[in-house]
Amino acid sequence: MDYPYLIQRSKKKSYLAILACLLFVGLGVFTLALDTNGTGSAMIMTVIGWLNIILFTLGAVFFASRLRKKQLPLEITDEGIRDNSSFITPGLTRWEDIKGFRFKKAIPQSVILIDVHDPEAYVQKVDHPTLRANMRHNVKTLGSPAIINTTAIDVSPRKLFELLQEELKFQQTLRSSPGITLPELLRQRDELFR
Template sequence: MKPHNPLDIIEIPLSKTSMALGLAASAVFVAAGIWFVNHPNQFHRAPLIITIIGIAAIVAFGVAALYIVNKLFDTRPGFIIDDDGITDNSNAFAVGFVPWEDVQKIEVAYIQRQKIIKIYVKDPDGYIRRQPNALSRRMASISYRIHGSPVAVSAQALQSSFDDLYKLITERRPNL
């Protein structure tokens, strides 16, 4: 592997603004969950279901808030493009480093009106297996089953527009 020219490395920082908005939204849902748990009888039916929904909101959005706080203090770039490949550090289910020799095809897709970059890799199951925990493996497996690739990149948490990110990736490897 040849040494990198620092000018050949593109680092895209995480968007602290997007993360702050996500943290605020998570806090609102945690607060709503707490209210549901403390006041289930305010609803005309099924207080038990309201309590369960409240607990689920507290757990899910509490975990999301903890993750976002961790990312707010993360000094690593959200996304790196270099001569060796790409490194995605933009979200909880990012796959990390993907060498160019593993990339078979790059295309744009939509998931619920949000643009993503699907990166088709040679060994999708290998990328699923290397995920650090069961939830990440499950999410990568679902992505593979639904979208044909466990590697999906969004610009949502990055200081980059989707179009600029796509252009930077495809300019580095125009034959894909």
């Protein structure tokens, strides 16, 4: 693998994500239009309808804005992983800070969690207080401040997960084996990726 390894955005997946968001917005509008005859569930249906409309409109705007940007969703370099795949991101996660990766399959998307030694240090890297609070929430609920959103990338989530695990193994070997030459390590890595 040559650095930087650039993971491209999948336009097809992005358009499908926008379409799914718009369908949920429509569902929210439909929910608001339901006549519940003043029953106790009317308030719940109204809240659900508005939440659908607000959250999925934001989702559609997010995916549409990412389509227009030339910025790649993910870059793997010799320094670490630069993640631009989601709205809440710590930017560059350095190899020396990474403990490992976890794959979490969720509906409607799969994510890759990057476990770091000091999550709070990555939370503090985020300037905006709301985004910082969301990242802190991710640490409490998922155990990680760095989450790669695989929804709109042009690589299968499983393949990306395996690639990241092998690259982390290589980087850890590189840092912990001063007696092994770089050409030998590169040969070992090339064998891993065959």
